[in-house]
Amino acid sequence: MSTSLAILLSALAMSAIVGLRYLAVSGGFALATRLRSRGLYRGLDRQIAREIGWSLASAAIYGIPAGIVAWGWAEHGWTRVYSDVGAYPIWWLPASVLAYLFAHDTWFYWTHRLMHRPRWFRAMHAVHHASRPPTAWAAMSFHPLEALTGALVIPALVFIVPIHVGALFVVLTIMTVMGVTNHMGWEMFPRGLVHGRLGRWLITASHHQRHHDRYACNYGLYFRVWDRLCGTDGGIGGFTGNNR
Template identity: 70%
Template sequence: MATASLLPATIGSAIAMTAIVGVRYLATSGLFAWITGRVRPGHHAGLQPQIRREIGWSLLSCAIYGIPAGIVAWGWQARGWTRIYRDPAAYPWWWLPLSLLVYLFLHDTWFYWTHRWMHRPALFRIAHAVHHDSRPPTAWAAMSFHPIEALTGAIVVPALVFAIPIHIGVLGLVLLVMTIMGVTNHMGWEIFPRALVHSRVGGWIITASHHQRHHESYRCNYGLYFRFWDRVCGTDRGIAEFISAA
């Protein structure tokens, strides 16, 4: 296929994926914002100007996430560029759950270190301050990033699919976990049961109770899914006890 004919296909895929990411953001954040209004009436009263900013930055981030994802999706389907596979029997059965954990751990590792990097004073002022302008964060803040920060997050999963085999269904689970945790960690209240948050398992995963402490204190609790790197690096400051678990 000539280069000239590749361009419309890749552009079309990038536009389609941007639309998908945008609809996913609006639907998921909208759902959890609605739940917040039902469960915690008035919790985000008076935050309409902030929420409008969060939506604006997030829709810009949707394009930054959608463009590389769309190009990679086209490359997978049209050229077989990636290591995404459809046949579950292509790899041992145990690789299905293990690949999910591998992807989440590597994504979490990348997020932890780039997030800490974003808290260096110069980068914070230039980029990461956009995210921390959400005071308190709301469900709409999940993708409220400066383009520099959005770009650091947008390249991770598209890069991993070139290196590590993953079933298309498991990849969907990775994206689902990324979406749900990104939104629920910013709701300003704890949607998960107290029994989970305060359990042994809860001591290793991140929920709103843990991430809220980051938005309060800034120099701690940098992780995305797991508390592993925060614990190893001494940056875990526990959870925001004042948030009531469901």
């Protein structure tokens, strides 16, 4: 098999994996939403169809750089992803997860703020905010250019920050689950966490929903650190009947 064909197949395979992961996770939480709050998505069928369409296009865009990097890692040892747990101190396993999440959160915060400037918002980010209200299907509902800004982060980090393949899987899982749950229209975490000390620093649906309501605040992805440092933290909102 030629190198170019192998890279193409890897990119296509990774795009399919990202798409199926999106359908499985978003579909699971959408089902949970319908069981928990049956009328929450009533009348949003056309919106949800658009969200799924944009999200599957984003999945293809996310899969291309990931597939290329995955091929390079498997064939030539590109990246600093390692499989031997003993290659680094054991404490680096959780530390690397936090390092990746914080780096991703930093990139997301600043690019997200940029995309809320009128010119960039109209050109790209308006696609995401067309979901009113967002649903569990909206997590990857992006304009292709916005999807591209998100698709490059993790593939770039694996060349810079060493991470065990299992820890990388944890990062991708957190990224997917938080992306979906922050948009699904209700809070799945207990009130004690959301309104407690930990909730002052972590982003959940209650925090991100306020961003979709007010636009000019709460730009973070995982943590409230940058929002607090930069004075853009708008606090948390509430959902009818949540936190039961």
